[in-house]
Amino acid sequence: MGYVIGIDGGGSKTTYSICEVSKHTQKTFQPAATFQSKGTNPQVIGFQEMAQQIGETIKNLLNKLSIPPRDIVSVCCGLAGVGREDDEEKAALYIREKFLSIGIDRNIRLFICSDLYIALRGALNPGVKEGILVIAGTGSNAIGSTKNESVYKTGGWGHVLGDEGSGYHIALKALNKVTRSYDLRENKTLLNEMILEKLNLSSEPKLISYIYGTKPQKNEIAGLAEVVIQAADQGDHIAIQILKEASDELVQHVRSLHLMSDQFDKNTAITTAGSILTHSALIKDQFIKSITEEKLGHYQKSYATPVDGALVIAREQYEAAQSFNG
16 A cells, blocks of 8 residues: 655645545545644755654654555655755755655655645646646745646745735835825825724824834735725725736736746636735736736636645656556
8 A cells, every 4th residue: 555645845834645546536635634734944944954844744644644654655845945956956865864764765756846836736627737826925926837847937036026916015015105195195095094003003104113113024014915905895096006016917927937938828727826816806807807818828716735736746756656667
């Protein structure tokens, strides 16, 4: 009996899913168990600590399920912070060494990739490897895979250098509009009252001490995007404009991928993920309208989760090894 393991290693949490090979197909997922632990981004906690956490979590999971480590035949790890080939090789080295220490065979199929790639594979329909995934949450980025399985990425530069169309970027634009409106350099907007209320501030000048004194975390500022969405829903023209601009920034990711490869066309499946595209109907509707009108592809709902995508890849790796070995 053999088992495959899929791992979605994010910055704040990591999801593990283990599935018996005979109970996993391209269309169905019947994991024996799914488990979560803390984040495993090697750029944050280091490669050795990342491998240690993954190895110990899998060891505990196997013990809990009474599965011998030798029964693991393939593992796919999609990790945040692993976007370059040398990072993938380094991560594989540390993880394989840790696996050996807990009794997993040295000859298992181990596939290391970015968390973006497993998210794409999970989002696409069963058996489909070609498509584009656009993500807009606290940050923003996109990934595309072609028919020949070449992978292209855009965005992901972080809140200082980029993240256009993200929750953080939307919030930053809104805060700027609030200050401009207060100075009478911009038309009146509901954002002033709504953002001050959200932050429990008595007046616009208090924003200075909040931003530069309190120094809120990036995700706290990004949370103000919710206020912008609410203001837009109430018909505020400035909030609506901010969201329309955010939508176009996300479309720009798709345009960029088309420039990177001529294999993307009007038939390319495009799917989305992230809190901004989930909670703002305006952004999502505008996004779908634009990619359709510009013939950049066709929108489809996400099929499954990133960890499911990791399971799909782990099973593909196992099947490839079986075919190679006869």
